[in-house]
């Protein structure tokens with residue numbers, strides 16, 4: 001018999017769907033909260049968390065999570081599905097890119113969080129302890145800030161067991177490409193240690209990020225893409241009935257290369273996400289505020305172009321694209 005599930009003040013008995021907010025406060029007593037939907041199955045089985053909106057502009061994943069929460073009937077569930085439709089509500093309402101507006105921190109860099117830290121650290125701590133540590137699997141939905149993004153997944157390789165289980169979820173989710181996450185990319189000062197999926201994986205919970213979305217809007221094809229992918233994972237884990245509609249074998253990037261701008265000004269992309277690019281191929285042009293060309297930004301590696309910025313403002317040193325290098 002499945003047990004009751006309690007997340008904060010939300011408690012769902014077997015066969016119940018309950019929703020509400022998890023509330024918390026920072027040290028200045030500024031209140032914040034995030035929504036949670038608990039779908040507790042009537043029969044025993046694995047528990048999965050579906051998280052969206054760590055990054056406020058990544059709407060396709062949020063929309064998919066909301067639709068999932070409306071359409072799943074707990075009577076059809078073995079185990080449980082815990083959905084966080086929008087983790088960073090304050091950032092969402094403020095329409096701010098990437099960070100939490102109270103402390104300007106990228107929430108997906110500070111897991112597992114600090115209970116006495118700043119707002120993002122407290123939010124991360126609450127989400128990690130109240131939700132993630134209570135489940136057996138985690139899907140973290142991303143994609144679609146001020147950029148176009150070719151769908152791909154991130155899988156941490158902290159131990160073989162969670163890596164293999166992560167790859168099994170990735171095989172049915174959908175994208176053709178998968179990035180096996182390194183500990184760090186020293187050339188751009190990037191580390192994967194604070195990512196939610198990394199910390200979940202270190203605690204033995206198979207966890208993947210799926211990137212699909214674009215230009216800070218809900219592109220229907222991307223919302224559907226996430227929804228189909230989640231449904232396939234739920235079927236694969238036998239949380240809901242049915243066979244996954246896809247059994248892929250994504251190509252694995254061993255290396256991700258960040259492309260940065262060498263000038264500040266107006267940004268004009270010439271390359272498109274999903275393209276295979278060669279080293280030195282032009283990706284974008286930067287012009288000054290009088291329309292004069294300042295520089296052409298070229299690919300610093302060959303591979304698949306995964307993200308391309310689509311927002312006119314660009315500053316010197318800012319990331320304009322990411323290229324996945326195939327082995």
Ligand SMILES: [Zn+2]
Nearest residue numbers: 055058142143
């Ligand atoms: Zn993101």
